[in-house]
Amino acid sequence: MSSATEPLGRAGRASLGGYYALLVVFLYAPLVVIVAFSFDDSTIAALPFSGFTTRWYRAALHDPTLLDAVRLSALIAATNAVAATALGVLASLGLSARRVLLRPAVTALLVLPLVVPAVVVGVGLLILLDEVGSGPSAGALAAGHVVITVPYTVLIILPRLRTLEASLTEAARDLGANQVVAFWAITRPLMTPAIVSSLIVGFTLSFDEYAIASFLIPPGERTFPIFIYEGSKVPQQRPELLAVASLVIALSLLLVVAAEVGRGRYERRQVAAGAG
Amino acid sequence: MTPAGRRLPPRLGQGWLVAPPAAYLFALLIFPIVLIGLYSVFLRTNLTGVVAVFSFQDWGRFFPASWGELPWRTSSPFWNTFVRSMGVTVVIALATTALAYPLAYFLAFGTRRRRSLLLLVVLAPFFTSFLLRVLAWQVMLRANGVFNSALWELHLRPHGEPVSWLINTWFSVGLVLAYAWVPFVALPIFVSMERIDRRLLEAAHDLGAGRLTAFRKVTFPLSLPGVVAGFVFVLIPTTGEFVTPQLVGGPGTYMFGQAIQDLFVGTASDWNYGAVLAVWLTVVVGLLMALSGRALTMDPRR
Amino acid sequence: MERLDRRDFLRGMAGLGGAALLTGCGAESGLKAAGASTGATGRPVHYPGQVGAEPDHLVIAEWPGYEAGGTKAQTYGLTAGRAYTRRFGASGLTYADYGNDDKNLNKMRAGERFDLLHPCVDYVQDYVDAGLVEPFETDLLPSFDRLYPQFADRGSLNGRQYWIPWDWGFGSVMYRKDKVAEADARGWELMWNERYAGKISMWDGGSTPVMVAGLLTDPPAQDIFHQTSDELERSRQLLIQQKPLNKFYWTSEYGDMQPAFKSGDIWITYAWPADYKAMGDALGYDKVAYMTPSQGKLAWVCGFMMGKGTQSPLHAHAYVESFISLAASANLVNLFAYGSSNASVTPAMVKDGRLARELDIGNPEAFGPPVHVERHIPNRAEYQEVWAEVKAS
Structure with a gap:
């Protein structure tokens, strides 16, 4: 392809590159600020710096309220990841069948949570809990998170399942395997990456969810986002919050990089296996 | 059913497997929305001792009795909130999409080998907690926050006099929301650009089109599905947004989501009226979805 | 959420009528009004049982900053609650943000349950009418007799003490x-x-x-x-x-x-x-x-109410006592410049005399006109x- 047919000239590429760099600064500036002030020896995040300290980290790691919040969030997030992935697998297997009753309606229903604003989901579940006569609870919150997670799990698992079908059907025919054996021996291992992605997404979505949690959290209990929200209103607690935030930032960036590296490895291996 | 002599390949799943997930969403999404609907017409209520009787009264309260000179200066305060909030939401979604477009363009056409790395760099902040990022902006924008104290330190402003519009304004709410969504919007635009067949651009060039013309006639129209999808991705969550305006907004930035939240769990509990607002929001978002067409349908045409 | 049946509703309406009467005389007589609603309807309550047999967990809807002394939430010198945490430890105490009276009332109407809450006097009747609270057994509160009657009476409805004043x-x-x-x-x-x-x-x-x-x-x-x-x-x-x-x-x-x-x-x-x-x-x-x-x-008076259906009423009483005791009340005045409901707090106990004079702390008579004492809003x-x-x- 000659360079003149490229959609970007040299000047265009340079200026868009500059724009990209600016956006990266914009996107990372708040993260840098959080990390910088988490080491600042003052309760007010303002210039000039007052001195270096790691005491906020120590305080954060010894705060029972915070640890309880993280524990509750982790529990809800894990429950959500497993339940939503299970439902996602069922939905994907169902949708990949040739005949599905009311397919358009069912498909629409499965992605509906994506287009219903979170505040409506929260309010609806609040009314539902009132109708069945039970108050807010951690279980109800997990159930609510499953609602908003199912579309994501379906969108992750279903496409993967479709790419498998062609090869699978051949294999199944050649081997004369029945469907259950075929699923267990062939589909399941090949589905593993999609299921792992689905679990990760389910965990992350729930762990970071505030809107629905704010409606369904039982009195006196807090998930991690609720802890952050409440903490943002107490200035004395803010430095500790910045320390927690720095840890979260470090951890999530690490996970993103690890996931990317892992994905790259996996794909290269697949390619190598395919070639061999 | 099957034409003779041609076996259709067996499929993996059984149709009935969709039943459990469908039933789950029916019970915990559709049914609650129906309940909200019942509340909105007073067929149910949580008011103690009040008998629920069908009534459009709360809908009557919501739709303005008199319209005034502007659609957000009517006799119904909550209608005004809706119009203002919706207007701002559209502006924020448009601005975010505009900010994301060049980013997607750069990633799709300005990069080659390091593309996935550059994409990862802009997406990564999205994986850190949303609330923590809002909190970071709060720390930066507040009166004695990072920006203002920096201005004071640099003697650009007299000490103790903060820039007043930095926080508690539509500026701060818009800034934080755009910040949160830009990478997310860039993604579908990037995907739609990547799908563009490069031979079309070559053909345009061969026919004498310059880069600008090629962009106008080929790239831009073909990237539109991604643009619409990205726009809708911001629009939907922002219509019901109540956390960001609570943390960085002010009295003038009261949004529709906040109104719903206040009517259900805030200082002005009125579930029946809150239900009217929630139903209305659902309907409006549904209409917007219908308008934005198939950009978001899960089953790709094949 | 618990729903009231028709009879409860009618009783609530009768309560409202009583309040309307009160509003008439309350405007002039300042604080002394609410006791008048003390009808002869309710029997005094009695909570039998041993404190050790109850779950030692209390969920408390509290204004931020007033969590019991000795808990993680407290890093400054609040005495209130210290007697409780010394006896039972702080690990069983869970606090939720009270927000404000309207917010918390609405939350509880929507089904949230607390063992204790910290409402102000003007909402006492709202909570009672909505059936969200239980009465106290005043014999279990040794400091109750020391409370200004003009405050304490405001928590007495239908012959039962639903609300124990603490701060004003x-x-x-x-x-x-x-x-x-x-x-x-x-x-x-x-x-x-x-x-x-x-x-x-x-x-x-x-x-x-x-x-x-x-x-x-x-x-x-x-x-x-x-x-x-x-x-x-x-x-x-x-x-x-x-x-x-x-x-x-x-x-x-x-x-x-x-x-x-x-x-x-x-x-x-x-x-x-x-x-x-x-x-x-x-x-x-x-x-x-x-x-x-x-x-x-x-002007306002706030205090404690006990949530309906609490499993730990004796703990709740012990908690409230640890707030209204003399030591905790004197500390309240010095720490926050609020008045105390405890009549034994004397001006001599107030460290900052200038502030005390300026704010009339220790003088519940400061509640007369032109001060507008918050009351039940019908x-x-x-x-x-x-x-x-x-x-x-």
Whole structure:
């Protein structure tokens, strides 16, 4: 392809590159600020710096309220990841069948949570809990998170399942395997990456969810986002919050990089296996 | 059913497997929305001792009795909130999409080998907690926050006099929301650009089109599905947004989501009226979805 | 959520009628009114059993900053609650943000349950009418007899003690003396003064801003705690007019109001005596003033109620006792510049004599006119609606 047919000239590429760099600064500036002030020896995040300290980290790691919040969030997030992935697998297997009753309606229903604003989901579940006569609870919150997670799990698992079908059907025919054996021996291992992605997404979505949690959290209990929200209103607690935030930032960036590296490895291996 | 002599390949799943997930969403999404609907017409209520009787009264309260000179200066305060909030939401979604477009363009056409790395760099902040990022902006924008104290330190402003519009304004709410969504919007635009067949651009060039013309006639129209999808991705969550305006907004930035939240769990509990607002929001978002067409349908045409 | 049957509802309506009667005599007699609703209907309650047999867990809806001394939430010298945490430990105490009275009342109506809550006197009847609370057994509270009867009586409904008073104080305008002209700081109208646009913050306090507006409408409301629909409409207009002058509506005194006042982001705000003390201590009393408005301050008494269906009533009693005891009450006065419900707190126990004189701490008689003592609002829902509409306007 000659360079003149490229959609970007040299000047265009340079200026868009500059724009990209600016956006990266914009996107990372708040993260840098959080990390910088988490080491600042003052309760007010303002210039000039007052001195270096790691005491906020120590305080954060010894705060029972915070640890309880993280524990509750982790529990809800894990429950959500497993339940939503299970439902996602069922939905994907169902949708990949040739005949599905009311397919358009069912498909629409499965992605509906994506287009219903979170505040409506929260309010609806609040009314539902009132109708069945039970108050807010951690279980109800997990159930609510499953609602908003199912579309994501379906969108992750279903496409993967479709790419498998062609090869699978051949294999199944050649081997004369029945469907259950075929699923267990062939589909399941090949589905593993999609299921792992689905679990990760389910965990992350729930762990970071505030809107629905704010409606369904039982009195006196807090998930991690609720802890952050409440903490943002107490200035004395803010430095500790910045320390927690720095840890979260470090951890999530690490996970993103690890996931990317892992994905790259996996794909290269697949390619190598395919070639061999 | 099957034409003779041609076996259709067996499929993996059984149709009935969709039943459990469908039933789950029916019970915990559709049914609650129906309940909200019942509340909105007073067929149910949580008011103690009040008998629920069908009534459009709360809908009557919501739709303005008199319209005034502007659609957000009517006799119904909550209608005004809706119009203002919706207007701002559209502006924020448009601005975010505009900010994301060049980013997607750069990633799709300005990069080659390091593309996935550059994409990862802009997406990564999205994986850190949303609330923590809002909190970071709060720390930066507040009166004695990072920006203002920096201005004071640099003697650009007299000490103790903060820039007043930095926080508690539509500026701060818009800034934080755009910040949160830009990478997310860039993604579908990037995907739609990547799908563009490069031979079309070559053909345009061969026919004498310059880069600008090629962009106008080929790239831009073909990237539109991604643009619409990205726009809708911001629009939907922002219509019901109540956390960001609570943390960085002010009295003038009261949004529709906040109104719903206040009517259900805030200082002005009125579930029946809150239900009217929630139903209305659902309907409006549904209409917007219908308008934005198939950009978001899960089953790709094949 | 628990629903009331028709009989409960009718009884509630009878209660409302009683309150309406009270409103008539309450306007003149200040604090002494609510005891009158002590009908002869209820038998005194008795909580048998051993404290050790109960779950040692209490979920408490508390205003942030008043969590029991000795808990993680407390890093400064609050004595209240210390006797409890010494005996039972702090690990069984869970706190939820009370928010404000309207918010918490609505939350509990929507099904949230607490073992203890910290409502103010004007909401006592709302909680009782809605069937959300249990009465106390006053014999289990050794300090109960020391409480000012004019406070304690307000928690007695139908012959049962539903509410135990703890703290009282005022609601007024706090402002920066060095930024606001003396001539502008005569009354509540300072919150409406356009010269200070963007430097003002009203409390996002549900009914409270509506009461304040009732003092300023033309003509002022006959009774700011029972405004007619015309009066409410005028209050609404006045609050809409005030809205653009606010930097923000504050929701938490420690979270957003005090930091903004300290940093100079706002100069004029609705505040309580504890805020005045905190800001005076931080900025210097030459820079901060707590107004005695020409229209009169608001005044309130807050205390404890026990949530319906609590599994740990004896723990709840022990907790409340650890707040109303003499030591805890004297500490309350010195720490927050609030008044105490405990009549044994003498002026000699107040360390800052100047502040005590200025705020009339230790003188519950300061509750007379022109101070407006907050009372049950019969048409509460309309007040809440007005404030909701102001925010939405």
